[in-house]
Amino acid sequence: MAGARRRRAAPFPDSFRPFSTVTINEIHSRLVQQFGDQITGLNATATDPWIEVAPARWDEVALYLRDDEALRFDSLTNLTGVDYLETDPKKAPKFGHEPHLEVVFHLYSFVHRCRLVVKVKLPRWKNDVPGEIPDCPSVAHIWSIADWHEREAYDLVGINFTGHPNLVRILCVEDWVGHPLRKDYEFPLEYHGIRGK
Amino acid sequence: MTWIEGRFEENVITTSLEQAINWAKQSSIWPMTFGLACCAIEMMATGASRYDIDRFGAGAFRATPRQADLMIVAGTVTFKMASRVRRLWEQMPDPKYVIAMGACTVGGGPYFKYGYHVVKGVDLVVPVDVYVPGCPPRPEALLEGLMRIQDKIKAQRITKGNASQLPVPHHSGYVQEPEIVTV
Numbered sequence: 001m002a003g004a005r006r007r008r009a010a011p012f013p014d015s016f017r018p019f020s021t022v023t024i025n026e027i028h029s030r031l032v033q034q035f036g037d038q039i040t041g042l043n044a045t046a047t048d049p050w051i052e053v054a055p056a057r058w059d060e061v062a063l064y065l066r067d068d069e070a071l072r073f074d075s076l077t078n079l080t081g082v083d084y085l086e087t088d089p090k091k092a093p094k095f096g097h098e099p100h101l102e103v104v105f106h107l108y109s110f111v112h113r114c115r116l117v118v119k120v121k122l123p124r125w126k127n128d129v130p131g132e133i134p135d136c137p138s139v140a141h142i143w144s145i146a147d148w149h150e151r152e153a154y155d156l157v158g159i160n161f162t163g164h165p166n167l168v169r170i171l172c173v174e175d176w177v178g179h180p181l182r183k184d185y186e187f188p189l190e191y192h193g194i195r196g197k
Numbered sequence: 198m199t200w201i202e203g204r205f206e207e208n209v210i211t212t213s214l215e216q217a218i219n220w221a222k223q224s225s226i227w228p229m230t231f232g233l234a235c236c237a238i239e240m241m242a243t244g245a246s247r248y249d250i251d252r253f254g255a256g257a258f259r260a261t262p263r264q265a266d267l268m269i270v271a272g273t274v275t276f277k278m279a280s281r282v283r284r285l286w287e288q289m290p291d292p293k294y295v296i297a298m299g300a301c302t303v304g305g306g307p308y309f310k311y312g313y314h315v316v317k318g319v320d321l322v323v324p325v326d327v328y329v330p331g332c333p334p335r336p337e338a339l340l341e342g343l344m345r346i347q348d349k350i351k352a353q354r355i356t357k358g359n360a361s362q363l364p365v366p367h368h369s370g371y372v373q374e375p376e377i378v379t380v
Contacts, residue, residue: 172314173277180313188313191276192276192280192368192371194321194368195317196276196317
């Protein structure tokens with residue numbers, strides 16, 4: 001007994017796949033097959049390969065990503081709003097991006113053990129009217145963690161998530177003006193009498 | 198304890214009322230249990246056994262402003278928090294003292310230029326007695342700040358009223374009550 005080393009059983013059953021075998025190209029072709037021109041881009045060479053989706057039917061795409069048997073992205077690990085804008089006119093020619101907003105979704109599938117990054121590109125202002133924040137379909141009913149993440153993105157970057165159950169500011173005060181993480185945001189000079197600069 | 202030396206004669210202490218009162222006051226400055234950010238960790242270290250703020254009679258952190266004499270504003274004060282800080286200060290009974298602990302409360306600190314949400318010094322909201330700079334200040338620095346508060350109490354004269362009155366900031370950061378319209 002003592003000293004007799006028993007061969008350990010295989011640590012995982014055969015059905016277990018430690019690393020994902022689903023490739024980004026497979027996911028992309030499945031989505032294109034299902035949604036056609038709604039899938040507007042693919043970058044398979046990035047460190048985190050991403051797929052770009054048009055905002056119009058993003059909530060349907062998200063539901064498909066979650067519920068399709070081959071995908072099953074059951075976890076939204078991160079939701080970020082990004083403002084692509086270079087306010088410095090000297091640096092603007094080298095910036096390399098059209099001014100726009102992006103919502104970046106990091107998804108994870110606990111079933112297939114793979115990750116996916118989805119980007120939704122939005123204009124900085126709806127219909128190019130400054131002050132009118134752009135619309136993006138809410139996915140709070142698909143991944144419930146998106147509820148607070150979308151409130152944060154709305155609060156700081158200024159994205160109107162249509163269909164969100166409770167889209168109010170989560171970090172700033174209720175009566176705050178503007179969306180502070182926009183690159184062209186101007187700091188308030190005072191807040192209820194307290195000077196800000 | 199120099200002033201008390203040689204004053205014991207058959208269990209009778211001779212001192213002035215002023216000194217006795219000030220000695221009692223300065224030896225029981227009870228701070229409020231109140232921390233806003235990373236400076237609060239250093240304030241907790243000051244309260245713990247290694248630095249032991251209780252040696253100065255200020256170890257009884259009160260969980261209510263109504264029993265506290267000292268507010269140690271430990272951490273970044275945001276615009277959202279400013280009105281709350283002001284309300285806590287208003288709820289404290291007189292005489293009350295405020296220590297601005299750390300660079301953020303002294304003048305905005307690292308958030309001075311690019312912090313859209315940070316009050317540029319807590320003295321815009323409440324009157325501050327002692328500023329303790331540092332990011333965060335060492336516990337020794339906070340103890341030094343406390344001793345400066347004690348010096349301030351020691352200098353009080355009961356016959357001449359309050360020695361110094363700090364001006365209270367006009368703006369409190371309160372959001373105005375919305376106008377209620379009844380139809």
